[in-house]
Structures are given as structure tokens and as C-alpha cells.
Amino acid sequence: MTGKQNVLRILLREHGRTYAAEAGIRLRNTPQPLYRTLVLASLLSARIRASVAVATARALYDVGLRDPRRTADATWQQRVDALGKGGYRRYDERTATQLGDGARLLLDDFGGDLRTVRECADGDVDELRALLRRTPGLGPAGADIFLREVQDVWPEYAPFLDAKALQGAERLGLPDEPAALVRGAGDASPARLAAALVRAALDQRVADDCLARARRRTAD
Template sequence: MGTGNERTVAALLRRYGRTYAEEAGIRLRDTPQPLYRLLVLACLLSARIRASVAVEAARCLAAAGMKDPRRMAGATWQQRVDALGEGGYRRYDERTATQLGDGAQLLLDRYGGDIRRMREEADGDPGQLRKLLRELPGLGPAGVAIFLREVQGVWPEVHPCFDGKAAEGAALLGLPSAPGALARLVGRADAPAFAAALVRAALDKEIAGEVKEAARAGKGD
């Protein structure tokens, strides 16, 4: 049956263990295009808007061809606005369209459009990587945290990455909240999905109750 924590983690992952990148149709690998699409998704998720809307907007940007910095920068401002609007991302569409264009141009100018070069510049220092990410327009602390939570599965130096929102979800579930303690509850490959599931629990308090009930009933496995 496992310990209480093990049952809780199993129930959480079974029900909500899907990364936001997966929801947006991104098959995350350490290659330029999926990393860039994740970065765009992190920008969209960092606004005060429902996660489902941000995910759909990311899908619409990709469907419109804006899957890499060159195509994002090459699109017109109105094309970016239209794609965001199609995804329901209307409250912040004009500002975000500008930020996405400016951010794409910065990536092209400084890193040749390849986010892995930013990683190389950080030279294995997660703190430096956070600083470099913050230089991108529209990517504040929340957006950086989202990007790092999701990318920790392919960039080992970032692991473990369980930010404040993930810790909030862990506390609601009766799990330890320290990053190292949370990391020990799952394998490294499952860390991004676990972090995303914890965030969902923090955002929707009913999830915590559902998962705890399932764990008590032994339905996690």
C-alpha cells in the first residue's frame, strides 16, 4: 500500500500528473523549437488568466506558425494579436503580442534564436539562468518559475524545481514543502508532472480534497 505520502503522490499523479507543456501539445526535448514554445507558454501562463486559456493561446500561436523566435518576430503585431485572441487570450492580447515580438527579437540578437545558448551562458548556475530569463520582456518571476518547473526534466542542473506555488499545493496535500523533500517522492523524470500537479492543487482547493480522499481509500495506484 505504501506510506501516506506515497499514496497521496500516486493519487495526485494519476489524476493530475500532466505538464502544462503536454497540455499545449509540446513534446519537450532539449532542442530549440520545443524549448521556445515552452518559453512562450510560460509567458502566457504568468498573466492573471486561467491556465486553460493560456494553454489554448499557446496552441493557437503554434498553429499560426509562430513556433520559433524567427517566425514570431517575423509575424506582424496584428497576427500575434489575432492568434492570441483566437485562443481566448483577449484581456492581455495587445501587450503580450508586443512582448512576444520583442522577446523573440532579443533571443535572435543575443542567442541566435536558440535558448540552449542562454543555458550555456548560465554555465550550470540556476541563479544565473533565472537572471538571464528575467531579461526577456513579459517573463517575470512567475513565468521564470513556470519555465524552470517544466524544463527540469531535460535540464538536470535546474532539478529540483518546486517553487512557492508548488509548495503551497504540497502543504494542502499534507506533503513536505521543501524542494529536496518533494524531489525525493518521485523520480527525476516525473518531477515536472509532479510539480504541475502540485500547482493545480494550489489553484483549485477541491483537487487537494479529492486526492487526499483517493489516497485514504487506496485508489492512488
């Protein structure tokens, strides 16, 4: 096994968990988990720690804000309180408004079902990005996060390794070609691969640890 294969396998073993899974979302091509993943992507795209965004996504679920209808019907203060429970306090008031507006947009334009957004995009990634970005508070980074997370259940967009994932690959000395990275990942899904690479991009310690472990394994 080459040094690069060692690095990638160690990375996947230690950090190859999707953010959706970390937030307790059992991602399937059904309305509720897709909506929860969209909300998670919005939370993750802010300048806040990923751990706080994940905890907040869990808190929203725990208080019942788990689909667009319930989110839209909740009061602004209920949304603020739920965000606060997850630790999402810096942006809680603005995000509470955006969650309500986004839920209503999804209900009005797509019947509350992101699968309709998928059908409208018809496999065109740029069109899908544009449709997703109609969601208040979801910019280019948030759209990419959503695509990274859902690519296992929307396989027409896989492998989706955006600039942030490829930044992680560069930090680890891995190829910058998605196809080569997918081959090196073996049985790991593209979504797991993307999440692992993003963690390396976001945290230098993740990359350093994987590289050090790979060097020790190669030396043995």
C-alpha cells in the first residue's frame, strides 16, 4: 500500500463520518431527512464551529422543528430559543427569520419536498445550486455543503468534491482529481470521503495526525 493510500484510509477511518450522520440524520431520499440536511447545511455555512452547527441541528429536531411545515408554523421566538439551545447564539435572531422564510418558500414553491427541487434540476448541478440558493441564508458554500452530504442518495451528482474538499486533499498531499480520490477511497461512499476531506481542510491537526500515522505505518 502506498503512502497516499495509507493517508486516505486513515483519514476515512478516523474522520469519515458525514455531518448529517453526526447530527443524527438518517439520510434517505425522503422529505424530512432532506429538509433537515438543508437546514444543517445552512447552519454549517455560517462562521461558527461545525460542532455548534451540528448540535443546533439536533436541538431543532428535539423541539419538533423537523420539517418545513412545523418550522414555518413555529413562532420566531420558538425558533430563536431552539437555536439557542444548540449554542447558535451569535446568529440566532437572523437565522430564526431565515429558517421561517426558507420553510415557507419550500412549502409554497416545491410543496415542502426537496425531491421536487431535484426533479426541477434534472441532473444539472448548476441549476440545482441556483435553486438551492433561493433558500434565505443559503449561499454558495451552503449549497455545496448540501450537495456533499446528499450525493449518496442523489447519485447523479456524485462524486461531488467541492473546493473545500479538494483543499483538504491538497493539505494531505493527495490527488486533486475527484475520480482518483474516489478510487483511493475504496468502498467508502463519496459523501463520507467528502466529509473526511473537509475536516482535514478545516483543522490542520486532523491532517497532521493522519500524515504522522501514515508515515509510521509506512516505516513499520
